[in-house]
Amino acid sequence: MTESSQEPGRQEPHELAISEQVAVYQREFPNVDPQVETIVSTLSRLARRMTVAYGRHLNDLGISSADWEVLKALIVAGAPYRLGPGELAKRIGLTPAAMTHRVDRMATAGLVTRSRDESNRVRVNIELTELGREKWLESMRMAAVFEESLLQDAGPEERSELAGALDRMLHRVEDSQPDAQGRTEDLGGDTDGH
Amino acid sequence: MTESSQEPGRQEPHELAISEQVAVYQREFPNVDPQVETIVSTLSRLARRMTVAYGRHLNDLGISSADWEVLKALIVAGAPYRLGPGELAKRIGLTPAAMTHRVDRMATAGLVTRSRDESNRVRVNIELTELGREKWLESMRMAAVFEESLLQDAGPEERSELAGALDRMLHRVEDSQPDAQGRTEDLGGDTDGH
DNA sequence: CCGAAAGACTACACTACTAAAGTCTTCAGA
DNA sequence: TCTGAAGACTTTAGTAGTGTAGTCTTTCGG
Numbered sequence: 001m002t003e004s005s006q007e008p009g010r011q012e013p014h015e016l017a018i019s020e021q022v023a024v025y026q027r028e029f030p031n032v033d034p035q036v037e038t039i040v041s042t043l044s045r046l047a048r049r050m051t052v053a054y055g056r057h058l059n060d061l062g063i064s065s066a067d068w069e070v071l072k073a074l075i076v077a078g079a080p081y082r083l084g085p086g087e088l089a090k091r092i093g094l095t096p097a098a099m100t101h102r103v104d105r106m107a108t109a110g111l112v113t114r115s116r117d118e119s120n121r122v123r124v125n126i127e128l129t130e131l132g133r134e135k136w137l138e139s140m141r142m143a144a145v146f147e148e149s150l151l152q153d154a155g156p157e158e159r160s161e162l163a164g165a166l167d168r169m170l171h172r173v174e175d176s177q178p179d180a181q182g183r184t185e186d187l188g189g190d191t192d193g194h
Numbered sequence: 195m196t197e198s199s200q201e202p203g204r205q206e207p208h209e210l211a212i213s214e215q216v217a218v219y220q221r222e223f224p225n226v227d228p229q230v231e232t233i234v235s236t237l238s239r240l241a242r243r244m245t246v247a248y249g250r251h252l253n254d255l256g257i258s259s260a261d262w263e264v265l266k267a268l269i270v271a272g273a274p275y276r277l278g279p280g281e282l283a284k285r286i287g288l289t290p291a292a293m294t295h296r297v298d299r300m301a302t303a304g305l306v307t308r309s310r311d312e313s314n315r316v317r318v319n320i321e322l323t324e325l326g327r328e329k330w331l332e333s334m335r336m337a338a339v340f341e342e343s344l345l346q347d348a349g350p351e352e353r354s355e356l357a358g359a360l361d362r363m364l365h366r367v368e369d370s371q372p373d374a375q376g377r378t379e380d381l382g383g384d385t386d387g388h
Numbered sequence: 389c390c391g392a393a394a395g396a397c398t399a400c401a402c403t404a405c406t407a408a409a410g411t412c413t414t415c416a417g418a
Numbered sequence: 419t420c421t422g423a424a425g426a427c428t429t430t431a432g433t434a435g436t437g438t439a440g441t442c443t444t445t446c447g448g
Contacts, residue, residue, distance in 0.1 A: 014285050016270065018364070024270050029334045033342065035353055040244075040341045042360040047241030049367040050234070066404085076210065076218050086426060093207030098405055100428055122413045122426050140223045147234045148227065149370060150363050158359060159229055165356045166236040169344050170212070173243040176343060260435080280395060292436050294397055316395050316444045 018042050050150075057142040061135050067106055071136040074112070074128045081128035084117075088126060111135060212236050244344075251336040255329050261300055265330040268306070268322045275322035278311075282320060305329060 016024065018041050025032045058068055073091050074081045083091075089099040103126055106112045111132035117123035128136075151159060210218065212235050219226045252262055267285050268275045277285075283293040297320055300306045305326035311317035322330075345353060 014287075018361070021270075024272075025334070027272075028269050029331060032334070032338060035357060036338075036341050036345055039345065039353065039357050039360065040337075042357065042364055043237070044241060044244065046360060046364045046367065047238060049364065050238065053367065075222050076215070078218075078221075084426075085428090091208050095406060096427065097407080097429080101404075120414075120426095124427065137223060140219070140226070143234075144223075144226060144230075146370075147230050150366050151230055151233065152366065153362060154359065158355075159233065161352075161355055162359045163229060163233050163236065165348065165352060165359075166233065166240060167212070168347060170236055170240045170243065172344050172346065173240065173247065176340075278395080279397090289437060290396065291398085291438080295435075314395095314445075318396065 015045075018045065053146055054139075054143065057139060057146070060142075061138055063109070063111065063135055063139075066102055067109070067111060068136070068139060070102060070106060070126075071111065071128065071132055071139075074126070074132070075136055081133065082125050084123055085126060106132075209239075212239065247340055248333075248337065251333060251340070254336075255332055257303070257305065257329055257333075260296055261303070261305060262330070262333060264296060264300060264320075265305065265322065265326055265333075268320070268326070269330055275327065276319050278317055279320060300326075 015021075018038060021041055022032075022034055022037045025037055026034060055065060058065055063071075069092055070088060073088055074083060076091075077083050085099045085103055086096050088094075088103075089096045092099070094102075103112060103114055107114050110129055113127050113129055115125050115127070117125050154162065209215075212232060215235055216226075216228055216231045219231055220228060249259060252259055257265075263286055264282060267282055268277060270285075271277050279293045279297055280290050282288075282297075283290045286293070288296070297306065297308055301308050304323055307321050307323055309319050309321070311319050348356065
């Protein structure tokens with residue numbers, strides 16, 4: 001069920017409308033609750049469409065979603081937008097080895113710089129460049145336009161209801177999943193995470 | 195964005211609470227609308243958590259999300275749950291070559307059978323085995339329990355409002371994205387797609 | 389009966405990741 | 419100051435899944 005950001009050659013699949021898909025599920029698995037299934041399917045598909053849209057935005061900017069993940073972690077860290085590879089890896093959920101390669105690519109692309117820490121030469125600092133910061137800001141501008149369009153026909157009450165309902169669902173998941181070991185100062189995320 | 199199914203060693207990242215993340219975005223990109231950003235971030239994170247939960251269910255069943263995608267396509271096709279590799283590839287959005295490998299793995303695992311079509315021996319039929327069908331049904335059982343728990347504190351009105359709001363958002367995306375070339379009889383989808 | 393087209397498979401290369409080994413730096417203790 | 423242990427990053431090797439291109443077999447029109 002994950003799917004994340006592999007746009008290279010993967011072409012658009014053919015999809016049933018949500019109502020048709022729910023009908024199939026009812027046909028093949030009678031126990032299903034149509035309304036629950038509709039909500040969940042719509043939510044999943046919406047998230048997927050958003051992922052595709054973000055991916056397109058990033059593609060226009062010439063960066064990958066993996067790159068964006070790193071930019072975001074640095075932005076979240078705040079000025080001076082600087083972290084070590086190990087810390088970045090931890091926040092994003094990668095091994096340090098994988099982060100070395102990501103940073104290689106990103107440094108070549110001019111999105112970040114890599115330099116030895118002056119006070120402790122074991123440490124390496126990955127720092128956002130002006131270009132990297134601008135790419136992130138531009139991605140946010142595109143996202144903001146897109147996201148506002150998503151909610152353009154929802155009034156204030158509908159927006160708060162939606163926010164509340166989604167928040168309650170999220171809490172339900174997190175209560176039932178003891179994954180994120182209760183740390184509150186966490187970070188990172190996936191390609192989206194917008 | 196499309197994240198699909200990388201459970202092997204990828205460890206849990208550290209994440210900010212939604213409200214903290216929105217605060218960071220406001221700090222670094224003042225134009226952001228906090229409410230819109232909250233809704234979108236919650237939605238994205240919820241989808242990600244669902245993906246993780248489904249991945250865990252599938253892991254318990256001993257199948258990958260790539261496998262599940264194929265099982266679903268065959269189920270959607272309906273009895274006798276049989277399609278050719280090329281057709282499967284088209285519905286899922288893969289090249290036929292990639293599908294050959296997937297089917298290899300799945301046939302070895304006993305989830306599907308591969309056989310030459312009797313009337314046209316160029317064609318190959320991939321057919322769901324009883325085991326494959328049971329795995330899919332079991333995945334649906336687990337998903338149903340999980341999904342019901344997500345909505346367990348939502349009453350009938352809240353559920354319809356949620357369904358309506360999400361549906362409107364999805365339509366907004368699809369209207370603005372001329373991806374799925376208007377075909378109504380489409381299929382497939384991603385790892386989730388529940 | 390021949391040649392073109394279609395469907396599936398094979399061979400090869402690529403990307404991105406994990407795990408484990410290796411290198412260099414720092415620091416505590418004698 | 420030397421020495422050894424611990425830490426931080428990189429390197430190497432191996433894996434999984436995919437795409438591209440080419441091959442083989444069957445089908446079908448002429």
